[in-house]
Amino acid sequence: AQTVTQSQPEMSVQEAETVTLSCTYDTSENNYYLFWYKQPPSRQMILVIRQEAYKQQNATENRFSVNFQKAAKSFSLKISDSQLGDTAMYFCALVGGANSKLTFGKGITLSVRP
Amino acid sequence: DAMVIQNPRYQVTQFGKPVTLSCSQTLNHNVMYWYQQKSSQAPKLLFHYYDKDFNNEADTPDNFQSRRPNTSFCFLDIRSPGLGDAAMYLCATSRDPTSGSHEQYFGPGTRLTVT
Numbered sequence: 023a024q025t026v027t028q029s030q031p032e033m034s035v036q037e038a039e040t041v042t043l044s045c046t047y048d049t050s051e052n053n054y055y056l057f058w059y060k061q062p063p064s065r066q067m068i069l070v071i072r073q074e075a076y077k078q079q080n081a082t083e084n085r086f087s088v089n090f091q092k093a094a095k096s097f098s099l100k101i102s103d104s105q106l107g108d109t110a111m112y113f114c115a116l117v118g119g120a121n122s123k124l125t126f127g128k129g130i131t132l133s134v135r136p
Numbered sequence: 137d138a139m140v141i142q143n144p145r146y147q148v149t150q151f152g153k154p155v156t157l158s159c160s161q162t163l164n165h166n167v168m169y170w171y172q173q174k175s176s177q178a179p180k181l182l183f184h185y186y187d188k189d190f191n192n193e194a195d196t197p198d199n200f201q202s203r204r205p206n207t208s209f210c211f212l213d214i215r216s217p218g219l220g221d222a223a224m225y226l227c228a229t230s231r232d233p234t235s236g237s238h239e240q241y242f243g244p245g246t247r248l249t250v251t
Contacts (some may be wrong), residue, residue, distance in 0.1 A: 055238045067179075067226065067242040112180055120175050122186070122233040124240060128180035 024049045028127035035104045036135050042089075043099045043130050045114030056090070056098050058099045061129075062110040070112070073097065104134045106118040139163070140243035142227050155246040157212040157246045159227030167233070169240065170202060171226040179226055185210060211234045214248075222250045234242050 025048045033084065034042035058070040073081045073090050080088050083103045101108055114127040141160045149155040154183050159168065167186050171179035185204045197216045199221070201213040214221055228240040 059242075064242045067228075069239050069241075072239055111176070117233075117238040120233055122230055122238060123169075123181060123184065129176070130183060131176070131180050 024051075024116055024118050024123050024125040026114050026127035028114055028130050031128070031135070032131045034133045034135060035101075037104055037106060039104055040100060040102045043101070043103055043132065044111055044113075045097045045099070045127055047095050047114070047125075049095075049114050049118045051118035054095045054116060056088075057115045057117075057124070058086070058088070058097075059113045059115060060106060060108075060110045062107075062114065064109075069114075070100065085109050099125065101132075104105060106134050106136060107136045109131060139214055140227055140229055140241050141198040142225075142243040142246050144246060145244060146247050146249070148251060149214075150212075150214045151219065152184075152251055153189070155214050155217055155248065157214075157225050157227075159210045159212070159243055161209050161227075161241075161243075162196070162208070163229055163241060164207060165229035165231050165241070166207075167230045168204060169228040169230075170212045171228065171246070172221075173226055183231070184207045217250045219250050224248075233237070 027046045054075045056073045060070045061067040071081050071083045071086050087100045088096045111129045111131050113129045115124045144159050148181045169184040170182045173179040181197045224245045226245045227243040230240045231237040
């Protein structure tokens with residue numbers, strides 16, 4: 023069985039500052055993929071960033087980067103220069119092995135304050 | 137632009153009155169998923185299709201059914217909606233997992249209200 027844990031239900035950050043969202047996971051698979059999805063209020067869920075477990079280098083996408091600690095099974099998302107449009111619910115998710123099904127964490131609500 | 141489209145965006149139905157939600161995709165993806173999402177919760181997978189193969193989650197109620205007549209379209213049928221079925225229903229697609237790509241692409245969702 024796979025599990026994804028997001029222990030912080032809510033966070034708040036001042037515009038232009040940096041915030042880190044934490045996520046831990048557990049899987050018995052050797053080959054797996056990790057994702058952060060963003061779901062703004064009343065809007066579509068979109069992929070923010072992905073990380074292949076076999077890659078040691080941390081993924082980055084513009085202001086978004088991850089800190090992937092494979093041994094610790096940790097996958098945190100760092101948002102730099104936070105913008106008002108970053109206000110959303112963020113879900114950490116895992117796909118393992120040949121399975122295509124996503125295991126989601128409970129999500130964290132991020133509010134960016136002006 | 138290639139995308140996942142869900143219609144309608146908002147649906148109101150009466151208690152016990154069958155309702156069908158639709159999803160279409162222009163991505164030509166093999167796999168299509170239906171999720172139920174309640175407020176401030178993670179999406180809960182109901183079932184998915186891998187091409188024509190239907191895969192039901194063990195805890196999905198019999199009240200929920202699905203059809204995939206072709207690659208592009210997938211439908212969610214709720215045979216007798218209860219008040220507890222009021223939720224956002226998300227459709228998602230992904231490429232064949234053997235391609236090495238596992239990310240899912242989500243539609244905008246259909247918000248179902250049961251009166």
